[in-house]
Amino acid sequence: AQTVTQSQPEMSVQEAETVTLSCTYDTSESDYYLFWYKQPPSRQMILVIRQEAYKQQNATENRFSVNFQKAAKSFSLKISDSQLGDAAMYFCAYRSGETVYQLIWGAGTKLIIKP
């Protein structure tokens, strides 16, 4: 079975600085997708970024980018120029491309932005 691990329960960063959130996963599949979701205090679940396992190029969305290391099964999220609005819980999620399509979630990392 696939698992997702986020080892940082909480991270803090100064506004305008860069922070990296860690995520590792375990799978025997070769076809899969990885996501980062953001959950602010409103508890709305917002998709931040997506990475296809077959793509070597790291995904980027404005200030958000990932470092996808397939062999190491690592999928970290880098947030550049952190803003107060980035404060939220960040969840890493795995989705199979071969079998079932439910999202498998990490435990989440609470990101605190210091003004």
Add this chain to the structure above:
Amino acid sequence: AAGVIQSPRHLIKEKRETATLKCYPIPRHDTVYWYQQGPGQDPQFLISFYEKMQSDKGSIPDRFSAQQFSDYHSELNMSSLELGDSALYFCASSLGEVGGPPYEQYFGPGTRLTVT
């Protein structure tokens, strides 16, 4: 752009009562997922539907049932409610599940269920 709609947004029920949560997916989306998120926890997958058929089942209690209707909206029926059912229930929708690329799941705002 249209988003996933969930109703009600908040629901308070007593133990042993029943509750029905509704989810209206993004137009053209044919796949619906239900997740349960307890306080301070990550979401737990309950059940999903593709083209009105159940496509996957997770940790959904036998007291719960769900279905997807002809207009693709979905309802989660919860009976004999317990205190432990208090949680945020998310519905997510996506376009296509079988035979095509796995599109992203877009989440609704959730229904906050409180069982007293």
